[in-house]
Amino acid sequence: MQYHGQTGLTYYSDQKISIGAIVSVPMRDRIVLGVVEKKVIKPYFATKKISEIFPFPVLPAEILTTIYWLNEYYPAPLGAIVQLFLPKALRIKDVVEFTDHKPRKVSAIKLPKLNEEQKTVMQALRHGPYILHGETGSGKTRIYQELSRNCIKAGKSVIILTPEISLTSQLSKNFINNFKSQVILVHSQLTPKDRRDSWIKTIMSPEPLIIIGARSAIFYPVKNIGAIIVDEAHEPAYKQEQSPYYQTVRVASKLAQLHKAILVLGTATPSIVDYFIAQQKNFQILRMQQSAAGVRQVDITVVDLKERSNFTNSAFISDKLLAVIAEALAKKEQILLFLNRRGTARSIICQNCGWQAFCPNCDIALVYHGDSHSFRCHSCSYKMPSISSCPICKETNIIFKSIGTKAIVSEIERLLPRVRVQRFDNDNLKADRFEQQYKKVFQGGVDILVGTQTLAKGLDLPKLAVVGVIIADTSLYTPDYTSQERLYQLISQVIGRVGRGYRHGQAVIQTYLPTNPTLQAAINKQWDEFYKTELAERQRFTFPPYCYLLKLSCKRRSRQSAQTATANLAELLRDHELKIQINGPTPAFREKIAKLFEWQLIIKAKQRNELVKVIKLLPSGWSYDIDPINLL
Numbered sequence: 001m002q003y004h005g006q007t008g009l010t011y012y013s014d015q016k017i018s019i020g021a022i023v024s025v026p027m028r029d030r031i032v033l034g035v036v037e038k039k040v041i042k043p044y045f046a047t048k049k050i051s052e053i054f055p056f057p058v059l060p061a062e063i064l065t066t067i068y069w070l071n072e073y074y075p076a077p078l079g080a081i082v083q084l085f086l087p088k089a090l091r092i093k094d095v096v097e098f099t100d101h102k103p104r105k106v107s108a109i110k111l112p113k114l115n116e117e118q119k120t121v122m123q124a125l126r127h128g129p130y131i132l133h134g135e136t137g138s139g140k141t142r143i144y145q146e147l148s149r150n151c152i153k154a155g156k157s158v159i160i161l162t163p164e165i166s167l168t169s170q171l172s173k174n175f176i177n178n179f180k181s182q183v184i185l186v187h188s189q190l191t192p193k194d195r196r197d198s199w200i201k202t203i204m205s206p207e208p209l210i211i212i213g214a215r216s217a218i219f220y221p222v223k224n225i226g227a228i229i230v231d232e233a234h235e236p237a238y239k240q241e242q243s244p245y246y247q248t249v250r251v252a253s254k255l256a257q258l259h260k261a262i263l264v265l266g267t268a269t270p271s272i273v274d275y276f277i278a279q280q281k282n283f284q285i286l287r288m289q290q291s292a293a294g295v296r297q298v299d300i301t302v303v304d305l306k307e308r309s310n311f312t313n314s315a316f317i318s319d320k321l322l323a324v325i326a327e328a329l330a331k332k333e334q335i336l337l338f339l340n341r342r343g344t345a346r347s348i349i350c351q352n353c354g355w356q357a358f359c360p361n362c363d364i365a366l367v368y369h370g371d372s373h374s375f376r377c378h379s380c381s382y383k384m385p386s387i388s389s390c391p392i393c394k395e396t397n398i399i400f401k402s403i404g405t406k407a408i409v410s411e412i413e414r415l416l417p418r419v420r421v422q423r424f425d426n427d428n429l430k431a432d433r434f435e436q437q438y439k440k441v442f443q444g445g446v447d448i449l450v451g452t453q454t455l456a457k458g459l460d461l462p463k464l465a466v467v468g469v470i471i472a473d474t475s476l477y478t479p480d481y482t483s484q485e486r487l488y489q490l491i492s493q494v495i496g497r498v499g500r501g502y503r504h505g506q507a508v509i510q511t512y513l514p515t516n517p518t519l520q521a522a523i524n525k526q527w528d529e530f531y532k533t534e535l536a537e538r539q540r541f542t543f544p545p546y547c548y549l550l551k552l553s554c555k556r557r558s559r560q561s562a563q564t565a566t567a568n569l570a571e572l573l574r575d576h577e578l579k580i581q582i583n584g585p586t587p588a589f590r591e592k593i594a595k596l597f598e599w600q601l602i603i604k605a606k607q608r609n610e611l612v613k614v615i616k617l618l619p620s621g622w623s624y625d626i627d628p629i630n631l632l
Helices: 061-073 078-083 116-124 140-153 165-182 192-204 215-219 248-259 272-280 319-330 405-415 434-442 483-495 517-523 527-541 559-575 608-617
Strands: 022-027 030-035 129-134 157-161 183-186 210-213 225-231 262-267 284-288 298-304 334-338 345-350 367-369 374-376 383-385 398-403 421-424 448-451 464-469 505-511 548-556 581-593 596-605 622-626
Touching: 061 078, 061 248, 116 140, 116 284, 129 140, 129 272, 140 157, 140 165, 140 225, 140 262, 157 215, 157 248, 165 183, 165 210, 165 434, 183 192, 210 215, 215 248, 225 248, 248 262, 272 284, 272 527, 298 319, 298 517, 319 334, 319 464, 319 505, 405 421, 405 448, 421 434, 464 483, 483 505, 483 517, 483 527, 505 517, 517 527, 548 559, 548 608, 559 581, 559 596, 559 608, 596 608, 608 622
Parallel strands: 129 262, 129 284, 157 210, 157 225, 183 210, 225 262, 298 505, 334 448, 334 464, 421 448, 464 505
Antiparallel strands: 022 030, 345 367, 345 398, 367 374, 374 383, 548 596, 548 622, 581 596
């Protein structure tokens, strides 16, 4: 049946079709993909004929169950949910080259020996979910390899999820070297044909596979799953930011339950909510604290950004950071400079009259990009040429404040003109993205890497000796209940890029808040203390894990209209006497985007089902995000 809204559409066929079969059917003026849900008695109304039946094995029963579960847990049209599981533009002729695929004899897989801590972890992995709380560099990837080998030996497949495509490149190289053609890669940079072919190979394969990819890999038609591994499980990238608003870790947990598979959530900085749930439900939390490659050595220096005497050579890069950069370059070692802000300057202001460059569509500050001499909006992609004089007072006293990654690259090129420096962030063209440049970086073809959080996660570069955090407190400037957690995670992760057993590491943390308790906890690896403090704050103000959240949003052409619609909905919800707490109406963090005003309600509830009831009451024109990762 092809899904339309919340129900399946009925078609007929002259052939016998199994439940879970993939078919193509006519729908209005086009042919679309569908999944056979069930057999029904011939209806009284006329039905259209199924166009084609694909010569695939049927979708695993666990997938059909997951589809129904998703529809209840993350309410969305069934059609949108089914599309998660099927490739686009699938045609019968695409299947032909895969029909003669025969099982291959798999040679024995040789892996490095496990250390004692890794052996202890492997002995504990039996059934059910685990949090693998391993410090950066403790060898979590080696656990993933060993678990995968055990599953393959038992004839079971493995799904390994990563939050970023750049990490997929590194992890996949590691696995392809050991598991060869049994590895299938899934990520957003695949062409539609490559994605379609990898999906077909998965459903047609008679042998166990290892699927490695970003969150969409969880929806591949994998049979007989032995383990699902979610690497860097704390990362926000696992949350789908459009309908259906699923959290990948929750989907992975459900799928592992259905397959009776091992679920491993690997992370050096666990999610507060996941850690709390694990403790409440007595899931095993496995700790790994030893460096897998030898003694961990990292010298950490904190530089106060308020003390300008620390910055005699550069306004952005402290004398201490420049000194350790010079020392590393002399040894032919690599340096990573981290700043979680893109562009060259985040504010464009006239010093004479106070005019500031804002996006005409969104009413948020434009960002200056020096390489293209343009102002850009990072919300709606509005773009305009740079200006030399103020459009209001005509004076030329235009200043650029609050630096981004491109400004750091320019500063490095000014201070160290012969150094090979390369930037990695969301402004990169495809050819310049980290996953395309990984081999070059790994082999030492770049001296200094400058980038945003893309570079803070999971990277294992043997030549990297220095990390510099240009401004450590950026996440604290966002008014959200997760800001302290994000600070702890980012600082812990970026420091963890060095001191991984290859060479002595140095980290220089530049901050306006050198005594901030969260920053100090991250620097000193005081997870338990941070967790207890943050948990107490969440309980005090009723935030997850002490409640469930639902964010309701509407967009209107005027502020008044958006405010009125939000107030009306709040009143409607109060009339239904639900067991919820309603916060708002309030404007969204970015109130105006693309000429529309957005207002929102935040709903809290002790029982998640109360939020599902709210969703079912929503009038048209409203969007919702259940279990949002932030409230911005």
